[in-house]
Amino acid sequence: MKSLINILQIAAAEFRFIMRDHGVVLFVFFVPLLYPLLYAFIYTNETVREVPVAVVDNAGSELSRKFVRMIDATPEVSVVANCVSVAEAERMNKLGDIYGIVVIPDDFDRTLANGEQAIIGVYADMAGMLYYKSTLLGATNASLALNKELKASRFYTGATARQEAIATQPVAYDYIPLFNPQGGFASFLMPAVMMLILQQTLMLGLGMVGGGTRERFNGLALPTARIYRNPFHIVWGKTLTYFLIYMLMAVYMFTVVTYIFGLPSLGDFWTFVAFMVPYVLACGYMGITFSSFVYRREDCILLFVFMSVPLLFLSGISWPSSAVPEFWKWIGMLFPSTFAVNGYVRINSMGATLGQVSHEFIGLWIQAGVYFLISVMFYRRELHSRLHKKR
Amino acid sequence: MRKNIFVRLWQLWMRELAFFSRRPMMLVVMFFAPVLLLLFFISLMGAGLPTDLPAGIVDEDDTSTTRTLVRTLDAMENTDLRYRYSTFSEAREAMQRGEIYAFFHIPRGTTERALGQRQPKIGFYTNESYLIAGSLLMRDMRTASEMIGMGVSRQTFVAKGMGDNAAMAAVRPIAIEAHPIGNAVLDYSVYLSNIIVPGCIMLLVMIFTPYTIGLEWKRNDQRKAYNLAGRSTTLFLVGKLIPQTLLFSLMMLLCDVVFYKYLHFPCRGGLWMMWGIGVLCILAAQAFGVFVYGLLQGNMRFSMCVCSLWGIVSFSISGLSFPTMAMSPLLQAAAWLFPLRHYYLLYVNQALHGYSILYAWPSIVALLCFLLLPLLTLPLYRYAFRHAKYKP
Known part of the structure; x- marks a missing residue:
């Protein structure tokens, strides 16, 4: 019970940090809500005619x-x-x-x-x-x-x-595009863009809050308040806030954006939700891991924003993954977006079941587990060094 | 004592260099990030066209005729028919699992119908959720299907006593010969890396400009820098940004050398012309960053956010993958406000077509207009130097 209260306290504190910084609010709320609409508007004509x-x-x-x-x-x-x-x-x-x-x-x-x-x-x-x-x-x-x-x-x-x-014509033939039948550009790119927006803005949010903390507390990654004492609670509490916000954003993309712009929607809602859980968790834990390198909050804008472009290509949605060199395939596996884009496209555009995306689903859980352990170790070391400093 | 303007500039530049050497972040953005991006894209799409895309076959007929067809298809450059499925639904599920991008379906009795002149029908199915893979496979499969039909009718004509050429002409009286202007082999690396790598550099420049200017305020050094520049905003900006311009221009030159000299991407206008365009675009991106920072009255984080959102959209709105002409008129007009759009148009004009640059004058003018943007915000900077403080 005590642990739960502690986790909730940390989550509430994290929410206050988000709301206090306009830059973070912009990335965490404005971008996931409006960018999908903007992109869909750009690609809304789907194909080039005439x-x-x-x-x-x-x-x-x-x-x-x-x-x-x-x-x-x-x-x-x-x-x-x-x-x-x-x-x-x-x-x-x-x-x-x-x-x-x-x-x-x-x-x-x-x-x-x-x-x-x-x-x-x-x-x-x-x-x-x-x-x-x-x-x-x-x-x-x-x-x-x-x-x-x-x-x-x-x-x-x-x-x-x-x-x-x-x-x-002695032998007739039929050409049938099974999924995304009109070969539309929005239907092809939007699922990937939406998944990437989730990961990138979540990382930016966590990174900026983390950098802000370091600035305020002389390079410490955690505020000096008493609630920050158990590394597991800290990781769970911090990610709980983002988890709730981003699950809502994901559902918004899956329903509202998809509906407004008539994107393919063969996916089952609960399959999608089940798939998003490890994705959002993996993104959150990776965000904490990456934010351990960020000492100034503006730095993460510089580092994370331009990475979106290569990450889109690593996902194998535009450049086929069968043609991605082995080395980059391994690098791609470090990022949740690679699995998420492939899984989401198959769930949403092709009506795949969770069993058919099991490779991606398991991959995301492994990522979530590994990044979770790194995050916990990071905060443990942080708390430890703080104790030593006090002595 | 009045200092010479050049002495002031020199001092500002030295200050910048000292700054760069103290912060590893600067080196990361100005050197490692561009080099890594360049290496990433040229190695990712090094093959030019993706070859041997995994595809499947459902051969319910399984006769020597259909096996010939399978061999024909497998010999095509982009297709790798590595999977065989016994039923249609099995192949469809494999597609959902992401094993294959397309498959061929030959129903039972195809050979029999073909021999009996009863026009059998074969089918091919692609997954257009992966647009490039899907359309490349579609092209191969369509050609193969046409060839099967043509093969049969050609045999008929040859049997009737026609020569090979005449039979071909009888089968296909009109043939289309494609000449892709500027990129003859449809190399995707030429098509994408050429714009995306410089585009990423421009995106970095756009975010980096308000970052470095903003650091003066953040470190509460803005008065010192202002005084060093003799209380001239223009001199401050020139002193602050020119060292970056030089470094980023060198990175742009590296890209151009790798693209046009090392990888021999088509470039009719010449390497120096492309570099000139690149430098102009770097300046435009810097000017945009200066403008946004001035407009937002020295709010560093917020201007960086605006610049990054602007820079990310430019990849889509530039029309490099999805043509601007197919977008709504509103967006077509808005595309003018993105430097990358002009880089793309000038690249097409110079590197791909090699036409006179005069044909692309609107883009040159637009980029020059970007360079004038900071002038609008000079008074705002003056105010910011005196009153604005970094807000934590």
Whole structure:
């Protein structure tokens, strides 16, 4: 009973420290609440549609014009200009008006009439992979459709539609994206961003409070108040405050943000909550471990903020983890975000059960355990050295 | 006694250098962090394109024809068909476990239907929750599927007495030839490292500027520094920030040398041009930091928070991964307020395209406008020097 009261006292003190510093309030409340909304707003259109391209139609025939119309009709690209030369199209690219150029050769009809293959050049701006993807996809889809028509009219005149379909495409195929079916950018990146926000702001909060304590108490990591005497109680008490705040933030992201922006939500609520418990704990204990290195509270902003970018890549959400070098995989395992991002994506976007993310789930518990022990040892040493100083 | 302005500057710089040598944190931010970031990104994406992405196959037919198909697919660069599953749901569960990014499904009777000209249907399933892996595998699987169909019809045409080329032309009258401008091999390292590493350096600069300025107040040294600068805010800022500018510029040069000389990333505009752009962006980031600190009246922690939030958003709003043109008009306008957006546009113009820099003049002007921002806050600094105190 006494222990419980002690833990609650420490938790309450920690909450007061958070509220006293505007910087900490900003990171612990403002960022987890508003940043997901901002990011979702940035990516809300999910895909790039109607990428502006220019066409250089050197053939100028009925067929080539038909092809241009077919490209324009695809959702991926929009033909905004008909240029007389590649140079003119290039000029438009220089000005940033178009992101791709489709060049139809002047012998387009002749090659086709001779029964040879006509080659259409597609020049894609590599400023962004999505421009390239859209331009190429639009041109390819248009060419496949026109190919089918050409083949049908040339070789299978008089056949029934069914015969024609079989002859032009003897083996049919279906492409089905199982999860995140529209290939949306928000649906792909937001889960990772939300998990990272939780970890990074929690670490910043703990680090800034820890640094503030050191500043106020001449380099001591703990206030001199009497309630700080048992290292286990200190670790539990400090993390209890963050645990309560961040579980609420996690639920807010899982429900409100996901709902407002229509992100994938195949996940079961209690699976998610069960998965978040070790994550928030691991983040909290890691925050205490890291804050032991921080002597000035502003230092942790410098150290932790820029780490978010490499951590996003370590999680394997954008750069596939099967292509991450072994060394960085091990480094990634030091951070809870790596497991959490992968687990959360699978739970929320793919409807995985706790058993299917057991690797991540166990990983997070191990991290929580290890960082917990380090935190306790850190405070034990701290309390110990304080006793020695008094003597 | 009136001191010469250069003498004052010299004294300020020496003071800064002494400061750097006393605090390991400075060395971490200005040297170790940029070097580590550079090493991290070039080693992470060193392969350029992720090869051999794990994929699976559900071959319910299991005939020699379908086995040929599996071999065709496995030979593709990005695909590694290392897992076999006996049923569809087994493969789906493997995807949920994160074992594979995609799988091919060949239903029972495919070969029989193909031989009997009854148009069998095969399917491939990808996981677009991992966008890069999913779309790379989609490309491979689609090509393979097209090839199977084309292989069958080509055989028919060859059997009818056509030559190989003619048969190919008959199967596929119009072919698309892709020419990615500037990054011919679709190297992801070229596409991402090129912006993200300088972007991280700019983020560090942005947070570091209010940090170092704020330390004067925190250590209650601001009056001393102000007097040393002859009660001139401009001189104080120049004295304070130029040593950092130099060090960060050297780091930027290191990145450029590694990218363009060592790794041979495409750079048409030349290394020095890219470095010039990098230095301009460092100055813009510093100017932004100075502006925020002045505006918030010397509230060091709060200005660092604002700068870090601003800097983190710039990675998204710069349009490097998700194009700005697909964002809401409000955000398209807001993108102008982020130095990284201009670095990205200038990089595309200079390194990838190698066009004249005149085509990117709006970005140059925007960066120069950033440099003017501190002027707006000079009076606020004067006030802060006299009255502001560090708030614990």
